[in-house]
Amino acid sequence: MNYMELLGALAPEAIVVLTALVALAVDLLVLRQAPQNARQVVAVSITAVGILAAIIALSVAAPSPPWMDGLLINHSTTAFLKQTLLVLALVAGILSIQSRFTQHTGEYVTLLLLSTVGMMLLVSSDNLLLMFVALELTSLPLYVLTAFNKESPSSSEASLKYFLIGSLSAACLLFGISLLYGLSGGITWTQLATTLRAGSEPIVYLALILTLIGFAFKVAAAPFHLWAPDVYQGAPTPVAAFIASGSKIASFYMFARIFMAALPGTAGSAAWSGATPGWVPLVAALAVVSMILGNVAAIAQRSVKRLLAYSAIGHAGYALLAILSNTEQGMGSLLYYVVTYAVTAMGAFAVVNVIERDVQAPNGESLTDFAGLSRRSPLLSLCLLVFVLSLAGIPPLAGFFGKFYIFIATAQSGTSQGLIWLVMLAIGTSAISLYYYLQILKQVYVVESVGQPTPVQLRPAESACIVAMACTVLILGCAPNWLINRFSPNSTEVRRAGVITKPSTTLELAAEIHPRITAPLGTATGLVQKRPQFETTTANAQ
Amino acid sequence: MRMLSDIPIAFLMIAAVTLVSAVCAMSLRNLVHCGLCLVLTFVGLAATYLHLSAEFVGFAQVLVYVGAVAILIVFTILLTRNAEVTLSPVSQSSLVGLGIAIAVCGSLVLPLVTSPSLRRLPAQSLAPDAQVQRIGEKLMAQYVIPLEALALVLTAAMIGAVVIAMRDDPERNDPSPSPQNQKDTGSVSNSPAGTALNSSSSTSSSQRP
Amino acid sequence: MITPTLQHYLVVSGLLFCLGLLGVLARRNLLVVYMSLELMLNAANLALVAFSHFNNQLNGQVMVFFIITVAAAEVAVGLALIVAIYRKRQTAHVEDLSSLKF
Numbered sequence: 001m002n003y004m005e006l007l008g009a010l011a012p013e014a015i016v017v018l019t020a021l022v023a024l025a026v027d028l029l030v031l032r033q034a035p036q037n038a039r040q041v042v043a044v045s046i047t048a049v050g051i052l053a054a055i056i057a058l059s060v061a062a063p064s065p066p067w068m069d070g071l072l073i074n075h076s077t078t079a080f081l082k083q084t085l086l087v088l089a090l091v092a093g094i095l096s097i098q099s100r101f102t103q104h105t106g107e108y109v110t111l112l113l114l115s116t117v118g119m120m121l122l123v124s125s126d127n128l129l130l131m132f133v134a135l136e137l138t139s140l141p142l143y144v145l146t147a148f149n150k151e152s153p154s155s156s157e158a159s160l161k162y163f164l165i166g167s168l169s170a171a172c173l174l175f176g177i178s179l180l181y182g183l184s185g186g187i188t189w190t191q192l193a194t195t196l197r198a199g200s201e202p203i204v205y206l207a208l209i210l211t212l213i214g215f216a217f218k219v220a221a222a223p224f225h226l227w228a229p230d231v232y233q234g235a236p237t238p239v240a241a242f243i244a245s246g247s248k249i250a251s252f253y254m255f256a257r258i259f260m261a262a263l264p265g266t267a268g269s270a271a272w273s274g275a276t277p278g279w280v281p282l283v284a285a286l287a288v289v290s291m292i293l294g295n296v297a298a299i300a301q302r303s304v305k306r307l308l309a310y311s312a313i314g315h316a317g318y319a320l321l322a323i324l325s326n327t328e329q330g331m332g333s334l335l336y337y338v339v340t341y342a343v344t345a346m347g348a349f350a351v352v353n354v355i356e357r358d359v360q361a362p363n364g365e366s367l368t369d370f371a372g373l374s375r376r377s378p379l380l381s382l383c384l385l386v387f388v389l390s391l392a393g394i395p396p397l398a399g400f401f402g403k404f405y406i407f408i409a410t411a412q413s414g415t416s417q418g419l420i421w422l423v424m425l426a427i428g429t430s431a432i433s434l435y436y437y438l439q440i441l442k443q444v445y446v447v448e449s450v451g452q453p454t455p456v457q458l459r460p461a462e463s464a465c466i467v468a469m470a471c472t473v474l475i476l477g478c479a480p481n482w483l484i485n486r487f488s489p490n491s492t493e494v495r496r497a498g499v500i501t502k503p504s505t506t507l508e509l510a511a512e513i514h515p516r517i518t519a520p521l522g523t524a525t526g527l528v529q530k531r532p533q534f535e536t537t538t539a540n541a542q
Numbered sequence: 543m544r545m546l547s548d549i550p551i552a553f554l555m556i557a558a559v560t561l562v563s564a565v566c567a568m569s570l571r572n573l574v575h576c577g578l579c580l581v582l583t584f585v586g587l588a589a590t591y592l593h594l595s596a597e598f599v600g601f602a603q604v605l606v607y608v609g610a611v612a613i614l615i616v617f618t619i620l621l622t623r624n625a626e627v628t629l630s631p632v633s634q635s636s637l638v639g640l641g642i643a644i645a646v647c648g649s650l651v652l653p654l655v656t657s658p659s660l661r662r663l664p665a666q667s668l669a670p671d672a673q674v675q676r677i678g679e680k681l682m683a684q685y686v687i688p689l690e691a692l693a694l695v696l697t698a699a700m701i702g703a704v705v706i707a708m709r710d711d712p713e714r715n716d717p718s719p720s721p722q723n724q725k726d727t728g729s730v731s732n733s734p735a736g737t738a739l740n741s742s743s744s745t746s747s748s749q750r751p
Numbered sequence: 752m753i754t755p756t757l758q759h760y761l762v763v764s765g766l767l768f769c770l771g772l773l774g775v776l777a778r779r780n781l782l783v784v785y786m787s788l789e790l791m792l793n794a795a796n797l798a799l800v801a802f803s804h805f806n807n808q809l810n811g812q813v814m815v816f817f818i819i820t821v822a823a824a825e826v827a828v829g830l831a832l833i834v835a836i837y838r839k840r841q842t843a844h845v846e847d848l849s850s851l852k853f
Contacts, residue, residue, distance in 0.1 A: 006686065017694065024701075071687055107705045114698045121691055129814050133691040136821045140695060143828055144702030147835065150710055156839065159706075160832045164784060167825060168775060171791035174818060175768055178795045178811075182802030183659075187810055202653035203660065553755045557763045564767055568774030568787045580786050583767075587793055594760070594804040599815045603796075606819045611789065611826050618830045619782060622837040643776045647769035654765045660758040662805060673809065680813050692820055699824035703831040709838075 009064055009074060012054040012082060013117050019050025020113035027106025036105070037098060043109040044093045050113070051086045058083050070188035073126045077335065080486055081253060082120045084339055088246045089116040091346055091465050095238040095353050098459065101149040102236070108148060112242065115141035119250035128177045128187040131254060135173070135218065138250060139166050142243055146235040154364075158234025165217060165227040173214025179207035180263075189262040197265040208266055208279045211258070212286070218251040220309075221286045221316045222293040229301075232309035233364060237356055240305060241349030244312055245342035252338045256323045256331055259283070267326050271418025283324040284422060290317030291429040298436045302366050304352050307436060308345065311391060314433055315341055321422055322406045325413035332487040333405035339483065340390070340398035340476050347469035348387040350462065351380055358456050370440065372449025377456040379463065381444045383470040390473045392437040393430050398476035403430065405484065556593060560586030573619050581612045598674050760801035768794035781833050792822050 007014065023046045031039045064074040089112055102108055118137030125131040143166060147159030181187055183204060184195040196204060213224060220228040232240045259267075259279055268278015275281050294313030301307040319341075322334035355373070356365045374381040390399035407423045476483055563582035570576050584607040591600035654660065681689055767790055774787025796815045803811025 130688045133688045137695045141698045156835050167788045174795035178798040185806050201657040203657040206653040564770045596800045599812050640777050643773040651765045654761045661756050695824050699827045703827040706831040
């Protein structure tokens, strides 16, 4: 092994680390006495330059050579995911310009970038140890960033909850990892995949359960979700946006990789009749609880950030369906889903960030602060409409195809459509979720704002980000092939590890026929969209 | 499983000390006692590592856990001492947690006891100095990427701990700090008493329009 | 001389993990909760060292080295958070962390 070759393979990460250090040094050494706003602009500009360089480095990076097996995986899918993560980090940086939550601008940007490096390494990791260290590198800066708002009483408290629960999950994951290592004698995915088999000993299941619990905490799947609502609400909004988007992509990809690529021999089955033990039924249980609890609890929320948190739990449930399908097709649909979800969630949080700055309430925003937004800022409310409808899964937005691909992948996996009951449940909970998403839109478009509607102050960079993300959601919805084709052919590591995979033709087929499916569903949603009007009339009658 | 009496006395003693001190660390009422019991647990674990001929890890355990982590914890106990040092024991509401934990314990230890492949004896292990050398080689070759990532974790933790524990001076939050305020703070903070710092920040904030 | 088997070490490690979990779930003081988390991490370390010894590999020991370092980093952040909370609230109890409802 040659260190220069290794540096070449890690060049994008190295660029991001350098950027972080440069931003910190410039902020602390040069701009110490400068006004806060200038410091923020300089720090985010440095970040933007570094991130652009890293994205370019990723686009020319070669796939990892064979000698790197077990150290690091680089291929086109990981490169794309890393680019997405970098863009999300940049947006989180831009959103925090002019925000008042911290005076430590250099540290803020540095920690944001270090967390991004952690996510990039997580996406590339090919063994248990790098996975664990990368997870810690992802989470530790996020704990700190959550506590950055020293004015707010809930910020440090949310951070402490995040930290304690995160450490608990790390401890469970570690115990699981230690058992996996001990039972297989190896730490790379290939070594694990060749040695671990289901049904040999009870201790294998113990290792699976502990690993699963660790990841369930990370992706906020119920019943291990307790940190998510508090952190989303208490953290500074740009940080919450990054937690909801970036760390979700990285954790879900790792979640799927470790179970699909490293533990295929212990899968089991979650078919309605004839379930066999393994990790698939456990993931199915998590998915069921997450979908039901997330979507039902979201109805009762008054804060939009909390609502988004519970909706994120519901979305985690759908993404878990893709993991338990345990096929290459499932992996492709999972990646499409988490990437589009991350962009949408980032956009929704960006809108919340604007509103929160506008109302300046001590306890953060609430649903009623969105009242009459359509008159106060038509652009912002249009973007919010796109994000919320995409989260709800309305065609032709990206969220619809995300769910659609996952449902197809889940229904087709397993023997004789045994998983169809999960798909039915998922469709049912999606219908429930429409209710609370439309609650937001009702506030925005139907309810009048209290007093004279004043226009919302938008900054150019911020509104450019929001509009760009709304356009991305629209474009990915109208042309899903572009993204799904990136993911479908090269989940090679799954194949290499010995999973029996099906050809991914069904996915491409689904992408081709989507206009035909869109049409009838579009009329159905037309019916649903009448509901807010009905509710307002009853409210008026009362 | 072999009988308890077959197990050598050294292992039994170390394990007993470790487990008993762990029980004390999580159940005693006095926080300082909890911290000291935790140190004892760490020492017991280090002894177990030595018993398992893992010298490098054993000494790392003593250096990091006993030397640094435990000291940090005791410092924090003293820093938050006013809260209360003597705690109420396990509260009523935590009985649910107790039930969950006992159920988890059962399901955790049972597979460990019933799995047959775990009943095996150690293979021949390396000499200690060769061991340390091979660990170093592994760190610089097979595990060099996690090692670099670990450096980043430490950097992030250092920056983070400083930012979190630092007291922010309120003037800096002002969008355009007036020069008079800064000058004022500077002159007062020259005074030796630590309390003057606090009063200066409060006076300057009250002076602000 | 008869030596203890892998199972004995793993049972100790499992018990340690349970004790830590019990402390996390049942105790209300943040510092005690934190110490219990450390017990859980140490339980994982013990299992790794035992496996490493009985598999005659060094990988487990190397992992323990990493875990110890990560745990030290976590301690720094966690204790800073506890101190920050204490400064703001004059409390170190889980129950008092209720401005955000669960």
